[in-house]
Amino acid sequence: MISMVTSNVRVVRSILAAAPHRSALRLLPSIDPRSSSLLQLSRSHTSPSLRTLAVVAARSSYSSLLSTEEPNMVKVKAIRVHELGGPEVLKWEEVEVGEPKEGEIRVRNKAIGVNFIDIYFRKGVYTKDLPFTPGMEAVGVVMAVGPGLTGIEVGDVVAYAGNPMGSYSEEQILPANAAVPVPSTIDHKVAASILLKGMTAYVLLRRCFKVEAGHTILVHAAAGGVGSLLCQWAKALGATVIGTVSTEEKAAQAAQDGCHHVIVHTKEDFVSKVNEITSGKGVNVVYDSVGKDTFQGSLSCLMSRGFMVSFGQSSGTPDPIPLSYLLPKSLFLTRPSLMHYTATRDELLAAAGEVFANVASGVLRVRVNHIYPLSDAARAHIDLESRKTSGSIVLVPDI
Known part of the structure; x- marks a missing residue:
């Protein structure tokens, strides 16, 4: 830095000694503008035009120095x-x-x-x-x-x-x-x-599997953040909603959120209960955010050509299953990521717009x-x- 300042001062002095003045102006870009001594030179020189030249060099130095500093x-x-x-x-x-x-x-x-x-x-x-x-x-x-x-x-x-x-x-x-x-x-x-959970619910209900009137769905953790929204939204779409929860208190909330049938899985086997509710037919789709503890049972709850949507693993990663396990009922299995369904700006705005619109209309209560x-x-x-x-x-x- 010291050698740079010395070089700057030397160049400016040679410019101030040069003639004609217009030729000196063309030398200005050769200055490495880092020296605070330039301003001092501009004040000391007697020639008005050369004084102006040094001021320009000084200002250029100051501006360049500022541009190299770390951002705020x-x-x-x-x-x-x-x-x-x-x-x-x-x-x-x-x-x-x-x-x-x-x-x-x-x-x-x-x-x-x-x-x-x-x-x-x-x-x-x-x-x-x-x-x-x-x-x-x-x-x-x-x-x-x-x-x-x-x-x-x-x-x-x-x-x-x-x-x-x-x-x-x-x-x-x-x-x-x-x-x-x-x-x-x-x-x-x-x-x-609601934005992350709501867009997740949108992707699950409208993109992974399009829930429509007449469908029967199973939602695990129905009183949770995403589960609550899934139940409300699915009911508004005309689906029959079965939800699982861990306590009676959460069962009451799930019922308020649109569950037609609530299963307290700590007290009864959800697979048997789903079989009873559906008269042995099973459900069109299962939305499972629990993972390890519910995965196998969830597959058992599906009807022929049913959709297993695994979107979380709060109880741990599910045990692996062979592909042939899906064969007896021609099941579909997906593990979606929200980011893949909101990858473009248009997809993101569409998903967020659906969520905020359903909040405004009262379909989704947060x-x-x-x-x-x-x-x-x-x-x-x-x-x-x-x-x-x-x-x-x-x-x-x-x-």
């Missing part, structure tokens, strides 16, 4: 995971968030949705490079937009669900094309609690039953894993 960083608090494990690995720490680049926005989160996929990443069921900030869903206010970005402005309220991970933070950088506008009629906590400070995310994970929660869980930043 905003310090915020976030949950960080440095090692995989239980809820205790969720650490409340200070992090730095930079300014948005081209195609990006910086958002101050107002409400953050908690989903079981957050636990999968924390445990290492799904892999992510360490350290990381968990969270796949949030609603917030746009604080800054990247250069040249149009269609979104500072002050807009937006939501996102899915990639990129990192919503357990007071602020975060998002790709602008991942954010969707939130209708002003929808509360921040409601939007944050229960935000549990609100925790963001700093207490570990307790939220403990309660979710121990099945103490029902409905949706929301974290609120401590700001």
